[in-house]
Amino acid sequence: MRYIDEFRDAQLGQALAGEILAAVEPGRHLKLMEICGGHTHAIYKYSLGDLLPDNVELVHGPGCPVCVIPMGRVDDAIALARTDGLIFTCFGDMLRVPGSEQTLLDAKAQGADVRMVYSPLDALRIARENPGSEVVFFAIGFETTAPSTALTLKRAKAEGMTNFSCVCNHVTIVPPMRALLDSPELALDGFVGPGHVCTVVGTRLFEFIPTEYGRPIVISGFEPLDVLQSILMLVRQLDERRCEVENQYTRVVSRDGNPRALEVMAEVFELRPHFEWRGLGSIAHSALRLSDAYGEFDAEQRFDLPGVSVADPQACQCGEVLKGVIKPWECRVFGTACTPEHAIGTCMVSPEGACAAYYNYGRLAAPRAAV
């Protein structure tokens, strides 16, 4: 299919790898962070790290919204899902995320009406089809996903739906990026930027990275050649001592993003004062809640949620993985107590989590010499 096949060409990939090798400054170690879980997945799946010179190191960032959701909110979701007569809907990736004791899949196995949906619009359809039941959608995701939730709520309001509501866990990408950049333990040379987030918000949102933090960023697509080309663009910026936002993903990303999506988000959401991120702690203005105009659809107002705060498991080092301080295989429980089948940390639950991606695609290719 156009826009896909040509970005998976192996010969072009090898050629790009050669250009990266030629462009990188000998003796200089470059530490580049891919922000988005989709990039992490592509890097491991296509073994892109093997195509890079040893002195170009990729660090996996916090861009998996499932990986950063705290246990307490999962516990709240499970408690809500157990409500009699309530239909709880969520994306498939949420089903296996561990709360303090169980997952939503466990609750479903024990009788809770938990249904996986592909789109929030599917949750709204379920609400239409079940007028006698409360239907809750567990909304999660960065700015890529938030417009679909906003559009769904806008339609629910227009239709006068009274049995549909939403637990809003949407997060925003810039505050955790700032938290990472402010972290003294992190020494990064540049960023591979989140292409699909930028489809919505535009590249403009990331201009603070070069201007305030002196780091280059290249907004990247998700096919293997996209990622390789973005790394090449970053290496060239660093070699030429340039520091700017560059857009590799021009086929869908503009500087200003998608104005219709931004408009509907502004209508439906407002910033939360604070939001808890797994491994990163509480970050101000880093998540969205429903605006007053949509308060009637806010499940956190409609239902009495426990709202408990649960500490991350002590054995789990997801926080350090998310900050790029350690590699997945350097976590003390990686691949032993924590596997995709029995995940302790959220980075192992989501296929795009750094640990799961490495476990699924990379663990046989490299020895755990660093452990």
Next chain:
Amino acid sequence: MSARPARAECAPGDERRGEPLGDGHGAPADEHCITCGDVGIVMRVLELDRHAALCAGPDGVAQSVATDLVGAVVVGDELLVHAGVAISALGAPA
């Protein structure tokens, strides 16, 4: 802890990205989830409705896609779709 669900539970087939890099080296089946992977899938418009379009992805599976956020589309357009909603038209950033 529960056993891992079948892949089909993780995300419907139309969110899969399909073929491995060029020469077909042996990568396992793709297993993206739409939120954690920030997945956008390229789909071609087959038919138009008022605020939706019937679109086909790389695997040929057709599904209804909301087009409210990308403005007017015509049959044959290629859209970037996330969670059942088109967020951009390819080749012409919104």
